[in-house]
Amino acid sequence: AQSVTQLDSQVPVFEEAPVELRCNYSSSVSVYLFWYVQYPNQGLQLLLKYLSGSTLVESINGFEAEFNKSQTSFHLRKPSVHISDTAEYFCAVRLQGGSEKLVFGKGTKLTVNP
């Protein structure tokens, strides 16, 4: 069965600093990879996804993630964060050609301080 490990439960940073949220996965077969963001009292929103092709994927609000097959990682990065990026971020995987379900990590709470 597949699993997702998010290595940091909380990441505090100052505004305009760079940030990296780490995600490692375990699976015996190929997977699709996702990052979701959850703002307080809201549902999860898809931030970006890796399905195939270029290993670097970007979101519309400046986040990017790179799929590294050899290290089974899909770390999320942003070069300069804003206060509004404060949220919880979840990494998730889904088997290619298998079950439709997403398996989520425990989440990383990003807090951007002024």
Added chain:
Amino acid sequence: DTGVSQNPRHKITKRGQNVTFRCDPISEHNRLYWYRQTLGQGPEFLTYFQNEAQLEKSRLLSDRFSAERPKGSFSTLEIQRTEQGDSAMYLCASSPLGGYGYTFGSGTRLTVV
């Protein structure tokens, strides 16, 4: 398109009572999913439907839990004889056939007292 709608937003119930939640997916989405999220954890898969067919159920879904999607549109999740351990956020999501990312609703927060 109003997104995925879940009702109620909050539910407080006494232990032993039955509760039912409703999810209205995006209208053209064939697939509907239920997840449960407890404090400090990521969402955990419960079950999913393709149209009205329930295609997969997690072992987390004990016999006290049942989900339906009778006409392939809205879905209900019922918990019978609630326990304190059922307290969680219940999330519904939908996706089109062949889609890879879900659209989540805002969830129903259940508190069992």
